[in-house]
Amino acid sequence: MLSILAPALAALLSLTTPAPTGYAVGDEVKNFTLNNIDGKSVSLSDYASKEGVIVVFTCNHCPYAKAYESRVMDLDKNFAAKGYPVLAINPNDPVSVPDDSPENMKKRSTEMGYTFPYLFDATQQVAKDFGASRTPHVFLLKNTNGKFTVEYIGAIDDNTDEPAAVKTKYVEDAIGALKKGEKPAVNFTKAIGCTIKWKS
């Protein structure tokens, strides 16, 4: 009886309490491997010698991702040498958004001179594991002896439309705190972004 009730109850609860799934701040991130634009695979474990990783779910087509593109590039330029490189992941289904195909990802990366991997989440499982819900969506990870934990989730800063009017740079501030051995003062924010184009 319980074996029938429990899943039914779980299903009912998931209908009434649509809490986002995925990693929360403090969670350990399991290893993943995805293909980069050069066809080679990149794993989270490749970053075992780094202090952390700035994982950014982003894409080509989304106007909000485009608005943040140069700021994502700046994050890598400023923080890769300080132990926190950027790792960009495109979670979108290229069937519904051809602009976000691997070929177009490669074009964009080459055109703009990305200094970081731009991985294609072909099955969208990594996006689901993280609980990414939009583009852009940042998950700042800290590395402790090869174990990666989530330390910040959310927006890059507090102003999508006017970079010059940014007052708070959430990711930079979080990295600053982590480098001092502290926890980020702000560890979760939300911003407007494009839906992830899930496969149907």
Place this chain on the structure above:
Amino acid sequence: MKWMCTLIICFCLTNSHAQSVEYKTFAAVDSFLDNRNDTLYIVNFWATWCKPCIEELPLFDSVTAQNKNAPIKVILISLDAQIRWEDNLVPFLNNHAIQSTVWAIYKERPTDWIDLVDPRWQGTIPATLMFNNARQINYFHETSFTEATLNEKLKELIHL
């Protein structure tokens, strides 16, 4: 000469029967979301750059058209950036015959404004909040609607 062109354009705009935008402070929107009127408010968040948002706007206009005497009110809140209202939002509304009320929110807002609108909102659009505080109806839909799903949800909420 330039001022003459501007004058002519202004004249044309005011005579095009276009839907105009109501510009609101976030405080006004926040306050509106707490109102206790016995009306089903259908608040859709959209933007001119959001393709799925544009595609479903006619569905909301149908709701407006079909419910003129019912206690139902559709409000389309544009999330176009304030710096792009003049170049994007206003021309869009001039070129599309939108029947429903359209609001846009001034850029000065609390950093947690998305949570203040609805803690269930992950920040994606289109997103639609349907509420009637007098009847404790509060439904949040963070994805597109089809005609069928919108009508089904309305039927359900109207009978509560």
